[in-house]
Amino acid sequence: MIVDGKRKIWKDYQKEIPDDHYFYVRSCIRQNFFPASEVMFLKIMRDELACDIYENEYHTTCSGIGYHCDVVPMETTMTVIARQFALMTEAGYKNYAASCITSFGLYSEVIETWRHFPDLLKKIRKNLKEATGREFEIPEYLSHASDIIYKVRHDIAAKGKYRLINRFTGRPLKVVEHVGCHYSKMFPHKGIGGAEYPYVLAGMIEAWGGEVVDYPERRHCCGFGFRQYFIKANRGYSIANTHKKFESMEPFKPDMIITNCPGCPYFLDRWQYAIAEMEGKTYGEDGHGIPVFTYEEVASIVLGYNPWDMGLQVHQVAVEPLLNKIGISYNPEEKYKGFNNEDMGHPEKPVNLKTY
Amino acid sequence: MGRLYDMLSKDIRYQEGMTACINCGTCTAVCPAAEFYKYDPRQILDTVQTKDESAIENLLKSDTIWYCGECMSCVTRCPRSNAPGLVIIALRSLSQDLGYFTESEKGRQQLALKRTVGDWILEHGYCVYVRKVSFENHPEAGMIWKWELENLDKLYERLGANLDGKGPGVLRKIPQESLNELKRIFDVTGGIERFNQIENKSLEKATELGLTDGEYFTKIYTTNNGNHMRE
Ligand code: SF4
Ligand code: SF4
Numbered sequence: 001m002i003v004d005g006k007r008k009i010w011k012d013y014q015k016e017i018p019d020d021h022y023f024y025v026r027s028c029i030r031q032n033f034f035p036a037s038e039v040m041f042l043k044i045m046r047d048e049l050a051c052d053i054y055e056n057e058y059h060t061t062c063s064g065i066g067y068h069c070d071v072v073p074m075e076t077t078m079t080v081i082a083r084q085f086a087l088m089t090e091a092g093y094k095n096y097a098a099s100c101i102t103s104f105g106l107y108s109e110v111i112e113t114w115r116h117f118p119d120l121l122k123k124i125r126k127n128l129k130e131a132t133g134r135e136f137e138i139p140e141y142l143s144h145a146s147d148i149i150y151k152v153r154h155d156i157a158a159k160g161k162y163r164l165i166n167r168f169t170g171r172p173l174k175v176v177e178h179v180g181c182h183y184s185k186m187f188p189h190k191g192i193g194g195a196e197y198p199y200v201l202a203g204m205i206e207a208w209g210g211e212v213v214d215y216p217e218r219r220h221c222c223g224f225g226f227r228q229y230f231i232k233a234n235r236g237y238s239i240a241n242t243h244k245k246f247e248s249m250e251p252f253k254p255d256m257i258i259t260n261c262p263g264c265p266y267f268l269d270r271w272q273y274a275i276a277e278m279e280g281k282t283y284g285e286d287g288h289g290i291p292v293f294t295y296e297e298v299a300s301i302v303l304g305y306n307p308w309d310m311g312l313q314v315h316q317v318a319v320e321p322l323l324n325k326i327g328i329s330y331n332p333e334e335k336y337k338g339f340n341n342e343d344m345g346h347p348e349k350p351v352n353l354k355t356y
Numbered sequence: 357m358g359r360l361y362d363m364l365s366k367d368i369r370y371q372e373g374m375t376a377c378i379n380c381g382t383c384t385a386v387c388p389a390a391e392f393y394k395y396d397p398r399q400i401l402d403t404v405q406t407k408d409e410s411a412i413e414n415l416l417k418s419d420t421i422w423y424c425g426e427c428m429s430c431v432t433r434c435p436r437s438n439a440p441g442l443v444i445i446a447l448r449s450l451s452q453d454l455g456y457f458t459e460s461e462k463g464r465q466q467l468a469l470k471r472t473v474g475d476w477i478l479e480h481g482y483c484v485y486v487r488k489v490s491f492e493n494h495p496e497a498g499m500i501w502k503w504e505l506e507n508l509d510k511l512y513e514r515l516g517a518n519l520d521g522k523g524p525g526v527l528r529k530i531p532q533e534s535l536n537e538l539k540r541i542f543d544v545t546g547g548i549e550r551f552n553q554i555e556n557k558s559l560e561k562a563t564e565l566g567l568t569d570g571e572y573f574t575k576i577y578t579t580n581n582g583n584h585m586r587e
Contacts, residue, residue: 225425338510347503
């Protein structure tokens with residue numbers, strides 16, 4: 001599709017994203033696998049941009065992963081979500097920021113369902129009151145944390161130390177963007193740019209100097225599939241989908257991948273390792289993989305934070321080729337050190353996938 | 357109308373997900389599950405809208421309804437605003453309510469999902485809890501994961517997490533009063549009932565197959581009879 005056509009679609013799918021004052025709710029999967037990304041989100045929003053992003057310890061999982069594994073019934077999930085909204089209401093906030101895409105999709109769906117079935121909303125209010133004594137308001141604005149980074153992308157670029165430019169060639173880095181399915185596939189109007197051509201990550205890439213790679217399987221699912229990954233016997237589904245994406249993006253020689261979903265960076269990173277070890281196939285340069293990042297990691301790279309503070313050492317696909325292309329200074333000795341430089345040894349090396 | 361169709365059509369996901377399917381196959385063309393599994397969402401919607409009781413019963417007892425990844429890619433593209441992914445959620449729900457899920461290999465896996473994701477939600481307040489994601493069960497998580505698990509406390513402190521700690525932050529210990537509220541929500545809204553149903557029906561199936569609890573779990577977590585994928 002020609003670029004002008006896409007811009008028109010993007011214009012049709014704009015959503016309002018408040019500047020400030022958010023109640024922040026964390027993502028289970030991201031906390032477990034990319035713990036530093038949420039740390040960096042809060043650091044950027046609070047320390048760099050002086051925004052009020054509030055969290056408290058009482059929120060829990062939204063139960064969405066359990067819902068999409070079909071072990072948690074709908075009314076239960078709705079009431080757990082109602083409890084999160086109650087915490088927001090009690091803290092005096094109206095803007096809700098979700099770190100998780102599964103949550104974000106589910107919040108959008110639940111709010112929409114309550115709109116269609118007001119009696120169900122009444123029932124959920126009653127359930128919550130009975131179970132917890134709490135009452136809630138529906139958020140005035142529901143944002144995914146990547147919407148918020150999108151909103152401040154130019155501020156980040158202005159403050160940035162680095163751009164997504166290959167310092168050896170002077171050309172923009174080629175960046176694959178992978179938007180989580182539940183960001184806008186169900187409700188295109190809830191996502192920036194809609195479902196077919198979401199702009200949330202593309203906007204960041206452009207603002208930070210990179211070039212977006214348009215490849216055939218751009219919108220294909222990463223292959224999480226909930227039960228299809230969690231159960232060992234089903235994982236062929238998951239790796240096969242990721243494999244399909246990599247085969248499709250390979251001819252475009254991407255320098256990096258940016259994601260906004262909890263599971264996607266994990267699958268796109270780890271399945272590259274598994275494909276390399278099972279088949280000897282690697283998709284990056286010289287036996288490396290294509291490094292995969294969360295949007296907070298990329299924002300932190302642009303802002304010049306220490307790569308080991310933002311958690312790039314917990315990727316299986318080495319990030320160093322990308323850091324070197326941008327010209328980021330980092331200390332390789334620090335990579336696998338703990339708090340206070342404590343020695344933690346080194347991870348074992350994969351057989352086929354080249355790491356540092 | 358038949359009993360099963362009646363039950364299905366009471367589910368809000370069914371009402372939201374099914375208008376009228378014209379059998380165009382767009383959902384199947386875009387579906388990641390249809391590409392790898394012997395699975396065709398178009399056919400499922402068609403079967404359901406015939407309201408044929410025995411066909412619906414077969415579906416509820418089959419592997420077919422468990423192939424979907426709930427990615428919702430089909431929802432964007434259906435020209436008639438159906439949501440096959442939501443219809444699947446409704447079918448899976450009914451299959452569990454009626455105890456039919458243990459009749460298929462893929463359906464039986466619900467016990468493993470309940471014992472991991474389901475139980476973690478109530479025990480920890482997270483749907484996944486890092487200390488329980490073992491390298492043994494997740495070799496694909498890589499050498500890096502093995503190293504992470506060996507150095508978890510030191511590493512997560514280095515990364516700014518608050519693993520099992522007090523107050524807010526990444527992977528904080530969720531206060532007991534919040535976990536209690538979560539449990540009460542599950543009690544009041546049918547969450548515990550669903551968990552018990554999965555446990556009880558699975559126990560019946562394990563007994564029928566002559567397997568201990570542990571053997572049954574391993575079997576459902578790891579067995580793939582090889583008949584699910586497209587040629
Ligand atoms: S939600 Fe299910 S049926 Fe729909 S595209 Fe995804 S895997 Fe296929
Ligand atoms: S895309 Fe919609 S109308 Fe076409 S077969 Fe699928 S559900 Fe039916």
